[in-house]
Amino acid sequence: xxxxxxxxxxxxxxxxxxxxxxxxxxxxxxxxxxxxxxxxxxxxxxxxxxxxxxxxxxxxxxxxxxxxxxxxxxxxxxxxxxxxxxxxxxxxxxxxxxxxxxxxxxxxxxxxxxxxxxxxxxxxxxxxxxxxxxxxxxxxxxxxxxxxxxxxxxxxxxxxxxxxxxxxxxxxxxxxxxxxxxxxxxxxxxxxxxxxxxxxxxxxxxxxxxxxxxxxxxxxxxxxxxxxxxxxxxxxxxxxxxxxxxxxxxxxxxxxxxxxxxxxxxxxxxxxxxxxxxxxxxxxxxxxxxxxxx
Amino acid sequence: xxxxxxxxxxxxxxxxxxxxxxxxxxxxxxxxxxxxxxxxxxxxxxxxxxxxxxxxxxxxxxxxxxxxxxxxxxxxxxxxxxxxxxxxxxxxxxxxxxxxxxxxxxxxxxxxxxxxxxxxxxxxxxxxxxxxxxxxxxxxxxxxxxxxxxxxxxxxxxxxxxxxxxxxxxxxxxxxxxxxxxxxxxxxxxxxxxxxxxxxxxxxxxxxxxxxxxxxxxxxxxxxxxxxxxxxxxxxxxxxxxxxxxxxxxxxxxxxxxxxxxxxxxxxxxxxxxxxxxxxxxxxxxxxxxxxxxxxxxxxxxxxxxxxxxxxxxxxxxxxxxxxxxxxxxxxxxxxxxxxxxxxxxxxxxxxxxxxxxxxxxxxxxxxxxxxxxxxxxxxxxxxxxxxxxxxxxxxxxxxxxxxxxxxxxxxxxxxxxxxxxxxxxxxxxxxxxxxxxxxxxxxxxxxxxxxxxxxxxxxxxxxxxxxxxxxxxxxxxxxxxxxxxxxxxxxxxxxxxxxxxxxxxxxxxxxxxxxxxxxxxxxxxxxxxxxxxxxxxxxxxxxxxxxxxxxxxxxxxxxxxxxxxxxxxxxxxxxxxxxxxxxxxxxxxxxxxxxxxxxxxxxxxxxxxxxxxxxxxxxxxxxxxxxxxxxxxxxxxxxxxxxxxxxxxxxxxxxxxxxxxxxxxxxxx
Numbered sequence: 019x020x021x022x023x024x025x026x027x028x029x030x031x032x033x034x035x036x037x038x039x040x041x042x043x044x045x046x047x048x049x050x051x052x053x054x055x056x057x058x059x060x061x062x063x064x065x066x067x068x069x070x071x072x073x074x075x076x077x078x079x080x081x082x083x084x085x086x087x088x089x090x091x092x093x094x095x096x097x098x099x100x101x102x103x104x105x106x107x108x109x110x111x112x113x114x115x116x117x118x119x120x121x122x123x124x125x126x127x128x129x130x131x132x133x134x135x136x137x138x139x140x141x142x143x144x145x146x147x148x149x150x151x152x153x154x155x156x157x158x159x160x161x162x163x164x165x166x167x168x169x170x171x172x173x174x175x176x177x178x179x180x181x182x183x184x185x186x187x188x189x190x191x192x193x194x195x196x197x198x199x200x201x202x203x204x205x206x207x208x209x210x211x212x213x214x215x216x217x218x219x220x221x222x223x224x225x226x227x228x229x230x231x232x233x234x235x236x237x238x239x240x241x242x243x244x245x246x247x248x249x250x251x252x253x254x255x256x257x258x259x260x261x262x263x264x265x266x267x268x269x270x271x272x273x274x275x276x277x278x279x280x281x282x283x284x285x286x287x288x289x290x291x292x293x294x295x296x297x298x299x300x301x302x303x304x305x306x307x308x309x310x311x312x
Numbered sequence: 313x314x315x316x317x318x319x320x321x322x323x324x325x326x327x328x329x330x331x332x333x334x335x336x337x338x339x340x341x342x343x344x345x346x347x348x349x350x351x352x353x354x355x356x357x358x359x360x361x362x363x364x365x366x367x368x369x370x371x372x373x374x375x376x377x378x379x380x381x382x383x384x385x386x387x388x389x390x391x392x393x394x395x396x397x398x399x400x401x402x403x404x405x406x407x408x409x410x411x412x413x414x415x416x417x418x419x420x421x422x423x424x425x426x427x428x429x430x431x432x433x434x435x436x437x438x439x440x441x442x443x444x445x446x447x448x449x450x451x452x453x454x455x456x457x458x459x460x461x462x463x464x465x466x467x468x469x470x471x472x473x474x475x476x477x478x479x480x481x482x483x484x485x486x487x488x489x490x491x492x493x494x495x496x497x498x499x500x501x502x503x504x505x506x507x508x509x510x511x512x513x514x515x516x517x518x519x520x521x522x523x524x525x526x527x528x529x530x531x532x533x534x535x536x537x538x539x540x541x542x543x544x545x546x547x548x549x550x551x552x553x554x555x556x557x558x559x560x561x562x563x564x565x566x567x568x569x570x571x572x573x574x575x576x577x578x579x580x581x582x583x584x585x586x587x588x589x590x591x592x593x594x595x596x597x598x599x600x601x602x603x604x605x606x607x608x609x610x611x612x613x614x615x616x617x618x619x620x621x622x623x624x625x626x627x628x629x630x631x632x633x634x635x636x637x638x639x640x641x642x643x644x645x646x647x648x649x650x651x652x653x654x655x656x657x658x659x660x661x662x663x664x665x666x667x668x669x670x671x672x673x674x675x676x677x678x679x680x681x682x683x684x685x686x687x688x689x690x691x692x693x694x695x696x697x698x699x700x701x702x703x704x705x706x707x708x709x710x711x712x713x714x715x716x717x718x719x720x721x722x723x724x725x726x727x728x729x730x731x732x733x734x735x736x737x738x739x740x741x742x743x744x745x746x747x748x749x750x751x752x753x754x755x756x757x758x759x760x761x762x763x764x765x766x767x768x769x770x771x772x773x774x775x776x777x778x779x780x781x782x783x784x785x786x787x788x789x790x791x792x793x794x795x796x797x798x799x800x801x802x803x804x805x806x807x808x809x810x811x812x813x814x815x816x817x818x819x820x821x822x823x824x825x826x827x828x829x830x831x832x833x834x835x836x837x838x839x840x841x842x843x844x845x846x847x848x849x850x851x852x853x854x855x856x857x858x859x860x861x862x863x864x865x866x867x868x869x870x871x872x873x874x875x876x877x878x879x880x881x882x883x884x885x886x887x888x889x890x891x892x893x894x895x896x897x898x899x900x901x902x903x904x905x906x907x908x909x910x911x912x913x914x915x916x917x918x919x920x921x922x923x924x925x926x927x928x929x930x931x932x933x934x935x936x937x938x939x940x941x942x943x944x945x946x947x948x949x950x951x952x953x954x955x956x957x958x959x960x961x962x963x964x965x966x967x968x969x970x971x972x973x974x975x976x977x978x979x980x981x982x
Contacts, residue, residue: 203755
């Protein structure tokens with residue numbers, strides 16, 4: 019019988035798309051993330067002002083909704099008179115880049131080590147567990163600060179360092195789950211087929227780690243964005259003229275009590291981004307999880 | 313007055329997709345000292361019926377009944393607090409299926425036993441302890457006083473189930489509900505536990521409700537049987553009558569689908585009930601069984617058939633009147649069902665052979681514990697000829713699964729060698745070996761990758777081995793699916809969308825797609841319901857004939873072995889104690905362990921009771937196997953010699969036994 023005609027042409031991909039379109043959380047998350055991404059990408063065209071242009075005569079202008087504000091600067095200006103909205107738009111680039119980039123680096127390191135330790139066990143597991151213990155014993159922020167200090171601050175360095183320091187969750191979870199999967203009969207069946215280790219890992223083990231990886235990845239994106247914000251806040255993150263959201267909060271903290279928008283507005287953007295990523299991740303997990311297919 | 317009176321018991325559970333009706337109008341009465349067996353497949357509502365009686369149905373469930381009376385007292389009107397104080401644990405007690413999880417691991421046995429009495433304030437601590445010791449002794453736990461301080465993990469599964477039984481008896485209940493009390497146990501232990509339950513019931517004059525899917529167990533233990541299907545009792549009556557003349561088509565279907573030695577010729581096709589148990593979400597129009605019934609007619613689908621009385625205490629729910637039903641029943645009950653090709657032995661050249669295979673694992677307790685050796689397989693020699701079906705039988709922990717993995721090349725044994733068609737298995741499953749030998753596993757829920765579609769799973773062997781073009785592979789997958797009876801519309805389904813039987817069919821399709829010569833089936837049907845088991849056994853038999861397959865069947869189910877196997881090897885603690893043709897081993901078992909196994913197997917024999925298998929209680933710890941003959945501590949015929957010298961292998965033609973009862977000159981009992 020022809021495969022195409024079966025079950026009214028519902029292929030797995032079509033069914034997955036249908037489930038995605040029905041999942042509200044997923045749709046909201048994706049919409050929010052797309053909006054932020056569009057804002058980041060289109061910043062040169064959308065931004066009303068040059069984010070680096072200082073105008074010391076117009077320092078600390080309040081946002082448009084304030085009695086003293088103007089529509090010229092929707093979110094007001096910062097302590098150097100730079101347009102806050104433009105800086106936020108450009109800042110989205112750095113936050114997204116840091117969040118996704120650092121989480122991806124951590125994901126690759128953690129999943130590789132976790133799957134290797136869980137699947138092969140024995141010596142490899144001992145070595146990996148030792149690495150994990152070392153990593154957990156190190157004070158992360160201090161290490162990040164000293165590394166940035168040694169190498170010198172730049173966006174790439176910040177991404178690399180945050181990524182290299184955030185793989186432990188990936189490792190712990192994938193290692194345990196891999197150990198469970200390794201004992202299941204479908205892995206034994208694949209081995210009895212003569213499948214190579216790589217075939218077993220890529221075809222049987224990794225797809226079944228997807229749930230856990232998605233959940234941790236979304237959490238880690240948030241963590242990485244916040245880590246970048248903290249580093250920038252401490253002055254060792256993204257170097258100064260760059261408009262990172264963390265840096266905006268850091269620069270705004272001095273006048274927080276009198277000009278709260280300097281902290282609240284970038285804080286809300288950060289919040290929205292992390293929420294969007296979490297909603298999308300939860301949705302993605304629900305949509306792809308085996309138990310939700312029907 | 314009846315001790316327990318249930319009228320029109322209904323349980324409804326609101327679910328996201330509608331209302332679930334797991335129990336849809338159950339009536340029965342139970343007298344003191346009587347045993348009611350409730351049989352049915354999984355999902356028929358047996359357990360929820362019991363939980364509803366105990367007032368333990370899930371919190372969101374709505375339990376309604378025309379009457380639910382214990383000794384004249386209406387249980388429906390009682391609050392949870394009153395139920396807990398006056399009924400549960402004191403007048404009605406329950407034993408659950410999983411002895412591993414139904415005892416709390418952080419408390420001692422003694423505390424858990426006495427707790428039930430102290431909670432009900434029916435005794436002082438000293439009295440409770442005394443009773444606990446007495447009951448533990450009564451249920452056959454040796455050294456009872458010393459055991460009170462032990463924790464559940466220090467006991468074996470059988471012992472834990474005994475403790476559970478003792479716990480249920482602490483307050484001298486009038487009704488004991490046993491929900492699959494022996495399903496998780498080995499056959500020899502099952503026989504002992506069932507025997508114990510029957511004795512205790514007599515002794516304490518309790519009424520017993522025995523819930524099980526095992527028709528053999530029910531036929532032997534119960535006075536009355538209720539057959540449950542889709543939340544209803546479709547047939548009730550005395551055990552002898554229900555098993556002799558089953559009036560409901562479902563009961564007949566169930567009985568036809570189990571391999572009954574003496575009634576079904578080995579290798580013959582078993583009866584099968586097509587389809588699966590219907591969803592209990594929402595209302596069911598008409599007879600719930602109509603969709604699977606061969607006698608179904610229009611009236612069945614329109615309205616619920618009437619409850620028909622057929623003599624004293626006998627009732628069934630079917631459109632067929634008594635006369636017609638009795639006539640249909642005689643088709644099943646009478647005579648030997650034949651038509652099988654028989655199970656003739658195969659050729660002489662062994663396809664797969666193992667010689668002197670030893671395999672041990674090093675087990676280490678904790679970081680600084682000393683390493684112990686677990687001899688999983690201890691000097692096994694075995695040969696499978698082309699075309700035969702060799703069954704390896706044994707209880708859990710005897711090393712059968714390790715043996716299967718050694719034969720598959722997944723574990724390299726420390727000693728001995730395995731030859732496939734005369735060529736040694738080079739360490740690890742090589743691709744050449746994989747093409748000729750494939751496994752089928754027990755649990756169809758873990759043997760299929762949940763993230764892959766059915767077509768991907770079945771096609772995987774071809775992908776791994778790079779056989780054929782994509783079109784050829786797809787055609788072959790379609791052909792295999794048709795061959796194992798999977799509908800083409802399931803191509804893109806994921807395993808969790810399939811029933812257990814469909815999953816097992818998919819696993820079989822994956823195993824045979826490369827056209828192997830040998831299929832190693834590790835407990836292929838023990839996770840399945842009886843009606844599905846028969847479908848899978850039929851499929852295996854058909855495939856054997858069609859594809860000239862050789863099977864190595866690993867199982868603990870002797871009825872399946874007798875039905876499928878041409879040769880049998882009995883395994884005990886890593887050793888093979890007896891081999892022989894299936895006919896011989898079942899007709900005249902020689903090793904005392906084989907004899908005990910056969911005696912323990914609950915074949916369908918109404919009213920036969922459970923025979924005493926005379927085995928010492930527990931299976932020994934494989935880490936410290938007994939010296940001499942490994943079976944001697946449990947053997948009813950052990951001699952002084954047995955504890956000293958391991959018995960030699962006594963060959964007699966094609967069969968072989970390891971026991972001091974036999975010698976070369978006298979290889980069989982006189």
